[in-house]
Amino acid sequence: MELKDFTQVSPYRWVLEKDKYKSSQVKMNVDAEVFATENILNNAIEDQAIQQVLNVSSLPGILSCSYAMPDIHYGYGFCIGGVAAFPADTGIVSPGGVGYDINCGVRLLSTNIPQDDLGNYRENIGYSILSKIPTGMTKKSNLRLSKKQFMKVLENGAEEIANHYTKTGVGSSANLKSIESSGKLPFNMPEIISQRAIDRGHTQVGSLGGGNHFIEVQLVDEIYDETAAAVFGLKKGNIAIMIHTGSRGFGHQIASDYIERLRKKNLGKIKVNDPQLIYAEIQSKEGQHYLQALNAASNFAWANRHLLMDDIAGIFEDTLRSSAQQLGIRLVYDQAHNIAKFEDHVIAGNTQKVLVHRKGATRAFPPGHKDIPQEYKTTGQPVLIPGSMGTASYVLRGTPTAMELSLGSSAHGAGRRLSRHKAIKFSAGMNVRENLKKKNILVFSHSNKGLREEIPEAYKEIDEIIDVTDGAGISKKVARLIPLVVVKG
Amino acid sequence: MEKYETFSTTADVGIRIRGSGYGELLQSAVKGLNLLYFDDHNLSSSASSSVYPFEFHGDSLENILVNLLSEIVFLLQNENKITTGLKIKEINETFLNADLLTIPADKEPNMEIKSVTYHNLKINRENNVLSTEIIFDI
DSSP: OOGGGSEEEETTEEEEOTTTOOOSSOOOSSEEEEEOOHHHHHHHHHTTHHHHHHHHHTSTTOEEEEEEEEEEEOOSSSOEEEEEEEETTTOEEOGGGTOSSTTOEEEEEEEEEEHHHHTTHHHHHHHHHHHHSOBSSSOOOSOOOOHHHHHHHHHHTHHHHHHHTOSSSTTSGGGGGGBGGGGOOOOOOGGGSOHHHHHHHTTOTTOOBSTTOEEEEEEEEEESOHHHHHHHTOOTTEEEEEEEEOOHHHHHHHHHHHHHHHHHHTTTTOOOSSGGGOOEETTSHHHHHHHHHHHHHHHHHHHHHHHHHHHHHHHHHHHHTSOTTTTTOEEEEEEESEEEEEEEEEETTEEEEEEEEEESOEEOOOTTOTTSOGGGTTTOOEEEEOOOTTSOEEEEEEOHHHHHHSSSEEOOSOOBSSOHHHHHHHTTTOOHHHHHHHTTOEEEOSOHHHHHHTOGGGBOOHHHHHHHHHHHTSEEEEEEEEEEEEEEO | OOSEEEEEOSSOEEEEEEESSHHHHHHHHHHHHHHHHHSOSOOOOOTTOEEEEEEEEOSSHHHHHHHHHHHHHHHHHHHOEEEEEEEEEEEETTEEEEEEEEEEOOSOOSSOOOEEOOTTOOOEEETTEEEEEEEEEO
16 A cells, blocks of 8 residues: 555545555455545555554444544554444444553643742652652552442442542542543443453552553643633643543453453454454444443543542642642543544434544544533533653644544544664663753653653654644644653553 | 564564474463563572462463463562463363462563453464464553
């Protein structure tokens, strides 16, 4: 496959038409559409991510297009940045369209703390977060939950944390509306959750994990849309806080359990281009069970980020000797970027209920949409796109164009450019902490090797991804945030 | 090719393993995983070793491999145990009965492995040597 196989329908939209492109490996049921610059598209062709977009286009019952967002890169089953919808009544659900870290996502808090007031406290805040919040693989949460309490977290998500486990008021139930789906999806089948998933998850509510997960204290550095920024509570020169993590071992186990079950169930019956694209009919017993387990893991992730938010607000209270209320710490929004959810979309002129898979992609609903909080009805929902360790993150807002062009979806992050081995090689002799300190970024991590794997050079240019996202109109820029303190898992 | 080595994809990591039979292939997988986790493939049992029995009925050797490695990931993540070796009692293409020899983990692994994937997983057989690549989601 080459660039010339694509039709460029507008500056940042490229379509591979099913009727024109003939592949010996894949029978496309719908077109493939990629939001990209020529550079991004060429890279995606080279790293085989486009082949994965094609594989998804061949799934039965897929509606509209097999989409890829501007941060497209190679994944399993779906590419990272992959979006696809299937009919709610007759369609399919695929764990490979969600990923292993179910409801991995981002939460953004705004504050009324001016950068100057943070001043010398930055070091203390970084050390406190690293010492008080469990990071890395084997660290267990400070919260000790019985199995009964854990099952309530799976049932009620962030609401359970808000009602029973928060200390600062930032996590009160009044703020749940600022979470996608209010931090809770329906889950009422505890019997379908494996004991292993419970074992892996019950000690991890309130932990960051490792890899690319992070907590950042950021500076609101640039405002592009004054009106939306004011609604989101973002003021130039003030501090913001971003949390990136997911459903930890619980979600990973749910994904593994269901890939294994669906694989066994369909052995020799379903032929897919990639074993990770195994699927179940939504209305089948297996499909219903996976969706329930997916919801449980999504609820875990929202609960996890809710508890982390409360812990971080507590650290700010202790360090700055003011209450979270006085510091103006406010939950702006929390959104998933690995999930499958039922939504209404216009497909071929008709509104229908569909199951949208977003893997490494965020929801970007427009002003007035019924599923976004009342306070954002005039702006569209916040769309949170983090950059890499040393680069900016962006806040955008959802648009009607996203509903027309991308099933209400947008990019989710920078996406890796270098493998971890290459990043380690690239950073040989490099003092990552010192380099970032020269850029006024303090980095805290238990792992030096982990930091080298996550060097900014290992990631794609976030600015190019934002330019495509904004230029294609699938989200519009509101603010740029730059890191001041980075805590890595 | 060594009996085990690590490699990276753009976003994730994997191990490349080979062995002259089912048992040796699985032993290589254990060592390869330790290389990935700890940069150390020669971890050995000690006085504080403990044994975890592992029995699995699968549908293929690929299926056994994924489930064995998933068990080792679980033991490290949840029980804080490093699997140093495998004592195989019975093995065929769809069945494994083995003891996992473990020691307490006294160091942080290099990375958090979320899951063992089936991505492009196929065990190749050439001149009685088995080989494959396994990718881990991290």
